[in-house]
Amino acid sequence: MFAESVVRVGVEPDVELFVAETAGPVERTLLVIHGGPDWDHSYLREPLAELAGGHRVLLPDLRGCGRSTRGLPEHEYQWDAVVRDLLALLTAKKVETADVLGFSTGGRIAQRLALAAPHRVRRLVVASSSMLPVPPDAFAGWAERDLRQAQGAELGPDPAGFTGPELVRAWALAAAPASVWRREVLPEYLRRLDAVRFSAEWLRPWQAGRLPNALPDDAVARFAELALPVLLLHGRADMTFPASLAETAAEQLGSARAVVLDEAGHMAHVDQPDRWLSALTRFLA
Template identity: 25%
Template sequence: MPRTRIGDIEMYYEVHGRGEPIVLIHGLSMDSSTWLNQVSVLSQKFQVIVFDNRGVGQTDAPNEDYSTEMMADDTIALLQFLKVDNAHVLGFSMGGMIAQIVALKCPELVKSLILNTTAAQLPAKAKYIVQNWLRMLNENVSLETRIREGFLWVYTDDFFKHDETVTASVNLASNHPHPLSTHGFAGQVAALIKHDTRSRISQISVPTLVLIGGDDIFIPVEFSEELAGKIPKAELVELERGGHNCWMEFPELFNQAVMQFLDSVTSSEP
């Protein structure tokens, strides 16, 4: 399993397929293993790079507050290590915040940008929610209860209509081979709380897809509308179904929207 030294951490990463590079950046507490439904599709046409952010999975988790700026530097350094000089960048939630900063710091590195269920600044209610998740972890609330509570904010009613689906998803998360550490989660929560690119996102100059599930209650659609309104070359696509984890719950809809955007970007090249 490939790991490399990136600044002060050892980072886990994977590379799948061949073609133009696309890097997928995950959200709070998640690792690269949950991109399975995207890697299987995107790797048929692209070189797909996935990795574990600092604080989760098989990447080191320094016991300190993180920032999206710091995590963007991690992403940039990984691409430099892999000798990738131009890539499509897809970020989900916190990963979308990291992706914004990658595009701002190194526009020459980013061929196109896909911002999925994210924001220039986390909504006030969402800040309260993630801080409450951290409080539950510190108070030793059971893992199963924390997982079930988290699901309430990221999945649609359709997900909860099938008890066997919910139970299978809880069991999968509960038995993750690389469990989340308290300090790693706390570090990522700090990064989310501090993120604010509202005054800078108009400087993003690359073609951008802002993608949102219409039923997202964690980061509501108006925050995606703000991104699409301020980024000059952005288009907003609202999926007909899907909440915050639309890419997991409705992967076919999500992957289709992503592939259509990537096809439009590559077909418009001279």
């Protein structure tokens, strides 16, 4: 279903992105930006593989992630550098204008890309992410979230015992019960986590306090001026980015709509794959 390749997108330093790609018309390209950022793209392959043929889906690993270039100097891990990589990838793939889907942290990178090069973006999907800052008390009093976080601490190894990629993996395992809402899909989600090639390249500048928030400043106001079609695709029980922020952003943006799926958490595409994909395909039509 996916062809795999490595595409050079930068020189000085040399940066190559590992890319999984489906067959499909170039004019219907969907660029998908994974979250983490120290994850890879693989946990998003399903259900996006079902778009093959009607859409050309590009799933790159970001710099420092998965099978893309690692070992760059710390100052090379910046959001604007990722945007440059992705625009260079589109150019290398001969894509003038693409639909762009960003998931979680990738949703904020996608916003940066659309603001930097709006002429390269036809439609924008912000999935399980936010165009507004998350208030510090956003989840106060949510007992179920507290319970699931406690369960996560028992699910995997203690993150305190690890460093590097194994620390990032341990964090992902600890967050798993709070990442999906439907408990019956937890084994499937854990299977996906087992396949992720975690890194810790972005962890270095983050721990040093040199990595700014990925969310662009004044994102909602700036997108209101662009009038770019935006879909905010979210799970009602998202315990990372509150669903209410997606609805609020949609109210403030005349060109945006929010689709909030019940019985779905942060990994809404795992909780409700059919409904998630249906909302996406309707928007991209």
